Amino acid sequence: MIGTIRLVLALLAAAIATPCLALWQFVALRTGWLDERPAPRIWHRLVTKLLGMRIRVYGEIAAGRPLLIASNHVSWTDIMVLGSLADVHFIAKSELAGWPIMGTLARLQRTVFVEREKRRRSGEQAGEIGARLSNGDPIVLFAEGSTSDGNLMLPFKSTLFGAARKALEANGGRTVTIQPVAIAYTRLQGMPMGRLHRAHAAWIGERALVPHLRELLSEGAIDLEVHFGEPVVATPDADRKQIAREVERQVRTMLSAALRNPA
Numbered sequence: 001m002i003g004t005i006r007l008v009l010a011l012l013a014a015a016i017a018t019p020c021l022a023l024w025q026f027v028a029l030r031t032g033w034l035d036e037r038p039a040p041r042i043w044h045r046l047v048t049k050l051l052g053m054r055i056r057v058y059g060e061i062a063a064g065r066p067l068l069i070a071s072n073h074v075s076w077t078d079i080m081v082l083g084s085l086a087d088v089h090f091i092a093k094s095e096l097a098g099w100p101i102m103g104t105l106a107r108l109q110r111t112v113f114v115e116r117e118k119r120r121r122s123g124e125q126a127g128e129i130g131a132r133l134s135n136g137d138p139i140v141l142f143a144e145g146s147t148s149d150g151n152l153m154l155p156f157k158s159t160l161f162g163a164a165r166k167a168l169e170a171n172g173g174r175t176v177t178i179q180p181v182a183i184a185y186t187r188l189q190g191m192p193m194g195r196l197h198r199a200h201a202a203w204i205g206e207r208a209l210v211p212h213l214r215e216l217l218s219e220g221a222i223d224l225e226v227h228f229g230e231p232v233v234a235t236p237d238a239d240r241k242q243i244a245r246e247v248e249r250q251v252r253t254m255l256s257a258a259l260r261n262p263a
Contacts, residue, residue: 007217010050017046018105025108037087040109044083051077052221056263059228061086064177066133066167070247071181072255073142074150075203077216078183081226083109088138091129091160112139114160126159130166133176139163140181143244143251150185150198151259153252158244164234180229180247182254186262187223193262225263227254 021039028034048055061069069088071078079090090106094113097103106113112132114125133139143161144154164176185201187193193200201222203212216222229250234243 004218007214010217013050014047018043018101022105022108029108029110036110040083041087043105044080047080048077048084051080051216052219053077053081054221054223055081055084056223056225057085057228058225061088061138061228062177062179062231064175064231064233065136065138066164066174066176067138068129068133068161068164068167068176068178069138069140069181070143070156070161070178070244070251071140072153072183072251073144073147074183074185075147075201075212077201077203078142079140081183081224082140082181085226086138088140089132090140091142110137126162127166129160129163130168130170133163133167134170143248147203150193150202151195153248153255156244156248156251158241161240161244161247164238164243165236165240168234168236176234178232178234178243178247180232180250180254182225182227182229182251182258184225184227184255184258184262185222186225186258187221188219189221190223223262225258227258229254 021043024034025036025039028036028039069082071082082088089110089112091112091114092106094115096106096111097113112129129139141160143156145157146154148154161178164178167176168174185193185198188197188200200215200219201224232243232246
């Protein structure tokens with residue numbers, strides 16, 4: 001019963017706030033009369049509050065620009081978490097663009113949509129991301145290419161790290177900052193999550209979004225940690241595969257430490 005009440009109240013709050021913030025963002029993008037940064041950040045913070053998420057942050061987002069943030073990926077809620085902490089944009093699968101509501105909101109936040117399965121387009125897609133980076137937009141890359149169960153990380157895919165080279169080319173050979181970030185879901189209702197319980201927060205494969213949202217709202221009180229790692233500076237002669245391996249190493253280390261000893 002309590003879970004149902006929380007679900008109804010959360011949906012009501014989102015239904016009231018979302019159109020107002022979406023209108024703000026639409027006017028900001030179309031006219032430039034308003035600042036486009038506050039609306040997405042406010043919306044993401046609202047969603048994390050409605051979901052009962054308590055976020056602990058370690059470190060801080062790098063000041064250097066262009067900035068590519070490379071993170072592990074557990075759930076769609078990762079987007080809400082990072083979006084609530086900083087004015088960032090995201091790289092998402094092209095299928096998201098066609099989703100009702102969520103696709104519209106993603107476009108309003110100027111998400112970069114990519115087709116990961118079409119390797120022939122990887123250079124073109126990296127070029128688009130590189131152009132956005134060179135314009136000063138901090139971009140978040142979920143480098144595993146898919147969500148995991150929150151216990152183990154999948155290997156990072158190096159293809160879209162090529163965006164750093166494209167940004168270098170666009171900036172006449174300046175450096176690009178790549179920052180590792182680890183997101184760890186650590187507690188449920190105050191109790192440390194075990195391997196099985198961590199799947200509660202994870203959103204894997206073809207799992208339907210609405211039932212997962214209902215479960216999160218019914219349970220509530222999820223603690224998670226966001227660790228900002230040591231930035232890696234990419235230079236014109238840097239190898240994207242080596243960069244991907246170093247960033248993956250940092251994220252894996254931070255994630256393992258957070259899961260072993262949750263705050």
